[in-house]
Amino acid sequence: MKFYGYPRPDGKVGARNYVAIIPTVGCVNPVVSKVVSTIRGTVAIRHDQGCLHPPKDTLRVTKTLINLGKNPNVAAIVLIGLGCEMVKNEEVYEGIKESGKPVDLLEVHQEGGMLATLEKACRVAANMVDKVSSIRREEFGLDKLVFSTKCGSSDSTSGLSSNLVVGEVCRLMTENGGAFIQGEVCDIMGGEYALKNLCVDEEEGERIVDFVRDLYMRGYSVGADVRGSQMTSGNVAGGLTTLVEKALGANAKGSQVPIQGALEYGDLVPGPGRWIMDIPGHGFENLTGAAAGGSLLHLFTTGRGAPNGHPILPAIKLCGNKKTVRNMADHIDFDCSSIIDEAETIEACGERLYEYAVEVANGKMVRAEILNFDSGMEILIHGPVM
């Protein structure tokens, strides 16, 4: 098994080769959409942030935009700003430039409105596509792979099959020197001490517990007990009895693989092995955080059939519920209902998924890409929005 990817100037390797059109503020999304519908080979990183945030949020948005640009699935970047946003466009530009990839910055105020910006942005993007479309896939080791994971639209098959299968992939791919990003702090709640025990460094483990405390207190500050809202009536009907049980089922996506450390939202993954990132469970912010971390591919487990992908992060949908595999066939990439039938071991199914994931990293498209069900994304904001 070999990884054939796109080499990048910073030594990283991409599974896709996009020219990303990135707005630094949500106000210019219409310009971004028009560039993408005009120039083939481009992808829109539309989001609604970039202005009127408290400083911590502005910093997080800035870092996330830079690291999305640095994601190896992106070959070149056109940044589009308005000219009065809180995010500093030059800072985003300089940050992405560190990667050595082609990047350009346009501001709508400076260009004199949408039409002028559009003409220039389209030409810049067209020239970038012209340049980067000749980059060829080359053979690399499996140590260049970075995967991330989450579960969505879960049911009782998730903790019994798909999550355990992803856990096996986490074991296999980190043994080969790859990196693995896991988050969903809402789902970690209840299992934080189990994760802490897997940390190679106690202080890093304590940071994971802090992520959970922080989430709890943010809920408390708006009058919510997030412990209760995490256990839905559907969870209980499906057989989940306690919050800890639910958390352990979600955490199983990393099996018992040692954890190297805790990452803030959107931090670049600093090395090989398994990492826990402070990302919410909500899919849009979740996949964006993982993509900013440098993930090339997302292993997205689902029980009832979550269809969403992400603009630059191919998401493999794997499902252990036979009924959903049939009913939502258009959206499911990988069937692991064999685990529920006791027809395949977790180990064998994990190997099969690992091979499938490498195939996707090598260019095979996932259903969310084929169906264009991957345009939605968002950057995490704690607020208040002013």
Place this chain on the structure above:
Amino acid sequence: MVKYAKLIDIRDNVITSLADLKAGEEVIVKFDGKETKYVTNDDVPFGHKIAIKDIKKGERIIKYGFEIGSASADIREGDWVHTHNVDDDYICLDKDGNPLPGQ
């Protein structure tokens, strides 16, 4: 038709049913290449848990190799294990081990 249940970790004292079961039905667990038979004392829906050991009131329920809650009543091998006989005792704690407010 053979019905299965899943044992996730060797330390667990519960298994999870992979089929809807009627009281008195037999269920097979495959683990480490071995098959073990259990009989349920209750109707157990798909995805729900069955005790594979007697668990006394106050003792811990173990799944995934970890404590997931404690028995709120005496549980016998074969019993359905769910909210009626398990306490969810998770509390979010601060650095000193004290409960955070609102719990």
